[in-house]
Amino acid sequence: MAALPMTQxxxxxxxxxxxxxxxxxxxxxxxxxxxxxxxxxxxxxASLRLTQLxxxxxxxxxxxxxxxEFSRGKSELINAIFFADYRQRVLPSSAGxxxxxxxxxxxDPSCPPSLRLLPIQTKAQRxxxxxxxxxxxxxSEIPLVLDAVDDMKAALQHLADVIRVSGEEAREYxxxxxxxxxxxRVLAHDGSIEIPRWRHALINFPHPLLERxxxxxxxxxxxxIGTEPELTLSLLPNAHAVLFLLAADTGVTxxxxxxWRKYLAPVQGASRGRLVVMNKIDGLWDDLxxxxxxxxxxxxxxxxxxxxxxxxxxQVYPVSAQKALVAKIRNxxxxxxxxxxxxxxxxxxxxxxxGKQDLVRxxxxxxxxxxxxxxxxxxxxxxxxIQDQIDELVHLRGKNRDVIGQMMAKANEDQQxxxxxxxxxxxxxxxxxxxxxxxxxxxxxxxxxxxVHVTRAxxxxxxxxxxxxxxxxxxxxxxxxxLGHADEKIEEIHAMLGAMYRKFSEEHGLAAVNPPAHTLxxxxxxxxxxxxxxxxxxNTVFKLLTLEQHRLTAQFFETLAARVIDVxxxxxxETEAWFKALIAPMETQVRxxxxxxxRRVESVSRIHAATETLDExxxxxxxxxxxxTDQLDELARLHGQIVAAxxxxxxxxxxxxxxx
Ligand SMILES: Nc1nc2c(ncn2[C@@H]2O[C@H](COP(=O)(O)OP(=O)(O)OP(=O)(O)O)[C@@H](O)[C@H]2O)c(=O)[nH]1
Ligand SMILES: [Mg+2]
Numbered sequence: 071m072a073a074l075p076m077t078q079x080x081x082x083x084x085x086x087x088x089x090x091x092x093x094x095x096x097x098x099x100x101x102x103x104x105x106x107x108x109x110x111x112x113x114x115x116a117s118l119r120l121t122q123l124x125x126x127x128x129x130x131x132x133x134x135x136x137x138x139e140f141s142r143g144k145s146e147l148i149n150a151i152f153f154a155d156y157r158q159r160v161l162p163s164s165a166g167x168x169x170x171x172x173x174x175x176x177x178d179p180s181c182p183p184s185l186r187l188l189p190i191q192t193k194a195q196r197x198x199x200x201x202x203x204x205x206x207x208x209x210s211e212i213p214l215v216l217d218a219v220d221d222m223k224a225a226l227q228h229l230a231d232v233i234r235v236s237g238e239e240a241r242e243y244x245x246x247x248x249x250x251x252x253x254x255r256v257l258a259h260d261g262s263i264e265i266p267r268w269r270h271a272l273i274n275f276p277h278p279l280l281e282r283x284x285x286x287x288x289x290x291x292x293x294x295i296g297t298e299p300e301l302t303l304s305l306l307p308n309a310h311a312v313l314f315l316l317a318a319d320t321g322v323t324x325x326x327x328x329x330w331r332k333y334l335a336p337v338q339g340a341s342r343g344r345l346v347v348m349n350k351i352d353g354l355w356d357d358l359x360x361x362x363x364x365x366x367x368x369x370x371x372x373x374x375x376x377x378x379x380x381x382x383x384x385q386v387y388p389v390s391a392q393k394a395l396v397a398k399i400r401n402x403x404x405x406x407x408x409x410x411x412x413x414x415x416x417x418x419x420x421x422x423x424x425g426k427q428d429l430v431r432x433x434x435x436x437x438x439x440x441x442x443x444x445x446x447x448x449x450x451x452x453x454x455x456i457q458d459q460i461d462e463l464v465h466l467r468g469k470n471r472d473v474i475g476q477m478m479a480k481a482n483e484d485q486q487x488x489x490x491x492x493x494x495x496x497x498x499x500x501x502x503x504x505x506x507x508x509x510x511x512x513x514x515x516x517x518x519x520x521x522v523h524v525t526r527a528x529x530x531x532x533x534x535x536x537x538x539x540x541x542x543x544x545x546x547x548x549x550x551x552x553l554g555h556a557d558e559k560i561e562e563i564h565a566m567l568g569a570m571y572r573k574f575s576e577e578h579g580l581a582a583v584n585p586p587a588h589t590l591x592x593x594x595x596x597x598x599x600x601x602x603x604x605x606x607x608x609n610t611v612f613k614l615l616t617l618e619q620h621r622l623t624a625q626f627f628e629t630l631a632a633r634v635i636d637v638x639x640x641x642x643x644e645t646e647a648w649f650k651a652l653i654a655p656m657e658t659q660v661r662x663x664x665x666x667x668x669r670r671v672e673s674v675s676r677i678h679a680a681t682e683t684l685d686e687x688x689x690x691x692x693x694x695x696x697x698x699t700d701q702l703d704e705l706a707r708l709h710g711q712i713v714a715a716x717x718x719x720x721x722x723x724x725x726x727x728x729x730x
Pocket of ligand 1: 141
């Protein structure tokens with residue numbers, strides 16, 4: 071199944087542009103990092119920040135998810151948008167329920183192409199899909215031989231695998247929804263039920279867009295037999311674009327609305343990158359009608375669907391995935407246009423790429439700015455100190471030894487005064503460490519894990535929904551309390567350091583620095599969102615819990631806790647980076663200032679010993695000042711290059727032009 075040359079769809083073109091942009095930014099970042107290293111200017115903080123940035127660019131992915139009730143054509147649409155060059159259906163697509171488990175398509179060139187499947191039985195074990203991703207032995211792996219077409223199709227057919235199990239077993243996996251009538255009917259028949267054979271699938275596929283960091287998530291339709299809470303909690307919120315599909319032949323059904331409400335509504339906050347697709351418009355094509363009549367009929371359906379979902383009609387894209395796939399395979403531009411897929415592809419790249427580019431740009435700019443400002447301040451302080459010495463020495467020309475003796479006394483005095491200031495700095499540093507420890511206790515992973523533990527135990531004990539909900543409410547209440555407390559401390563630390571910086575700048579002439587601010591607001595918002603999802607999901611008021619309800623809730627909590635842990639890990643990482651960014655410039659300046667004072671005492675005493683070396687010494691200092699001035703220029707130039715690469719104006723990208 072060798073790929074033919076990529077059809078230049080707007081999405082492919084924009085994606086190519088985006089990844090070229092990202093590569094260019096990475097090149098410029100390395101230039102800065104190498105330059106800093108070569109000149110010994112890469113303090114701990116700077117090199118850490120730049121390395122983190124490079125890692126983030128390396129691992130940068132763009133995630134697109136497809137969500138809908140079964141049989142709306144998700145898999146077909148993925149085939150049409152991304153895999154038409156393979157001249158056939160890559161993902162299985164057929165009438166009825168086809169895709170049985172969430173399927174992620176991506177490409178890691180360090181592993182051979184493969185399909186990896188996580189057995190449904192893992193649901194009876196503790197651990198989320200994310201946990202199992204770290205355990206390769208839990209997965210069944212089928213190699214994908216791209217040239218052996220039939221083998222490859224057969225392998226991917228496993229995405230549709232089901233097994234028949236007893237009601238008991240399905241219950242053990244938490245797959246039975248006691249409220250679902252259909253399940254009850256199926257079970258009543260002979261006590262057994264068909265369930266997905268796999269819990270999750272990972273496809274490693276060398277596709278040009280996947281190679282550049284695209285990750286596609288295909289999901290199974292809402293089935294009565296339960297889905298992973300991970301979808302709502304992390305996979306969908308982490309997607310940069312989510313496509314929600316309707317079908318023209320079914321209209322908006324009750325279960326479509328349920329999927330929308332369950333999967334799309336909770337992540338509505340980030341309304342960017344949410345597209346609604348009305349698929350199968352070819353069902354409305356009718357040779358006995360005029361093109362205008364058909365278009366009007368499509369418009370009417372679009373308007374009705376938009377209204378039912380409470381969206382503007384412009385956010386609903388009518389397409390025919392199937393005809394688009396056929397058109398691309400047969401190279402039939404008229405049919406492709408009629409399928410209206412190109413409009414959806416354009417909208418998708420418009421939603422997806424500029425938004426992602428903005429995110430990457432913002433975070434990169436911020437971090438680079440910090441590093442550049444820090445280094446500039448260091449160099450400027452160095453330059454000012456050299457200049458002071460030059461002025462002092464120039465002033466000494468022709469003065470007698472007495473005056474030079476007074477100079478020496480003054481230099482010594484300054485040095486001593488600064489040493490006394492240092493004692494204050496050390497005391498402040500101790501205070502700072504104390505405050506940091508409080509924040510770490512509030513939001514540290516150990517505190518969190520023990521809260522998870524307490525909540526888990528509380529949930530296991532309770533037999534009634536009331537108790538479960540109480541345990542969860544307490545969990546969120548504690549998290550919010552700790553985050554809020556940490557936020558207050560963070561503000562105090564910020565104010566304390568600000569005062570210290572001002573004091574040092576006034577008393578010892580150090581550069582005035584405005585320490586960067588930090589807040590945990592983002593993480594508190596995410597906790598509130600998770601709590602809302604929990605409340606929405608468990609607001610039913612059954613009193614005594616059945617075994618499977620209990621199991622479902624416990625499973626849900628495990629996923630939720632995993633997500634909370636992820637969020638806290640990021641919060642901790644960022645807070646630690648902030649602590650460093652806060653204290654590092656101060657430490658650097660203090661160290662630098664101390665060295666300068668020492669050099670000054672040395673130089674004055676040398677002159678005191680031999681007044682005739684004065685001119686020579688001034689010459690040395692002037693050369694040193696020139697070197698620092700050159701370094702400042704070079705740093706500004708490197709910074710300018712990064713900013714230019716980030717702004718992406720040179721390439722005049724279609725993405726930015728269109729947005730204007
Ligand atoms: N007429 C028509 N049929 C389509 C179109 N897109 C998909 N189909 C058909 O609809 C059926 C379901 O398509 P799938 O791609 O399997 O749908 P899905 O949303 O992935 O469904 P699940 O995997 O079961 O959740 C298949 O028989 C497709 O051939 C379309 O644009 N027009
Ligand atoms: Mg499917």
